[in-house]
Amino acid sequence: MENLDSYVDGCEHFRLIWYPHTESVVCYTVNRTNQIPNAKPSLFWEVLVGYHLFQFILWISTFIPTLVPLINRLHFTVFGNIEAEKVDRSDLIFNLVCLFKQYVMEWAIPREKTGVVLFELKEWLERTRFPAHLPVEVRFVKGDNNYLSPCYQQDSCYINIIMYRPFNKLVSHETYWTAYQNIMAKHGGRPHWAKDHKYSGAEFQSLYPKWKEFCQARETLDPNGMFLNSNLERVFGMKPSNSYIA
Structure with a gap:
């Protein structure tokens, strides 16, 4: 080392x-x-x-x-x-x-x-x-x-x-x-975003200085949650909606 x-x-x-x-x-x-x-x-x-x-x-x-x-x-x-x-x-x-x-x-x-x-x-x-x-x-x-x-x-x-x-x-x-x-x-x-982890919104907010800015941009660009799924809801600390646009 x-x-x-x-x-x-x-x-x-x-x-x-x-x-x-x-x-x-x-x-x-x-x-x-x-x-x-x-x-x-x-x-x-x-x-x-x-x-x-x-x-x-x-x-x-x-x-x-x-x-x-x-x-x-x-x-x-x-x-x-x-x-x-x-x-x-x-x-x-x-x-x-x-x-x-x-x-x-x-x-x-x-x-x-x-x-x-x-x-x-x-x-x-x-x-x-x-x-x-x-x-x-x-x-x-x-x-x-x-x-x-x-x-x-x-x-x-x-x-x-x-x-x-x-x-x-x-x-x-x-x-x-x-x-x-x-x-x-x-x-x-x-x-790593594409591999196994147990983190969600609260933990990520402490890791990424621009976390809030990204979330605001996501909400602006995807107000209806077209690109959300259950995993992303967990990642962003959102309540499950159980309704996704096909």
Whole structure:
């Protein structure tokens, strides 16, 4: 963590993948180039092993959760403990392909809080021994001036956690979700709008300086609630109307 700023500032885009229950991370440095794409997908490693076999092992771990730390270490040994350079289209470089269903939660925190948040999350996992599936994705985004952007007026770090979600089988994750959300909130975090969170109007008003201005603009531009739904009513702290324009 002491060299994190040099990694983030040393390239156009930086991302790291942390394997819970280990000291292992995979770092990605991304820059634009005019080189010819050289990516060569492997059906065996990326599909048969990286998807089907890995998902089968995760499914077994839902019955034997103590296997999760071993699975994380094994995955890093096979897929993460390598150094490689890849040239391809930007969408294929930036997208982190997750072929199986997951529970997902992601918050943005001020960039300078990255180290302390990751250490607190790691300490909680070690103390509780909660079997957290890989990966924990950490990425960095420049600040902007969009009223409801999680990066509003601050350079931010997004930290994304997941749990495997097999078909027709519940996997316990609420304890992990609550601990993660509490840690992120303590350090000024803002939840990703498109992912799981429990916040509503009162909490958001304290996080976004322009919250009231945005709500006023929304009411002016959508006085009849054409673009509202039950989730947005919760987010904006409104009473459920149960009547939406089709």
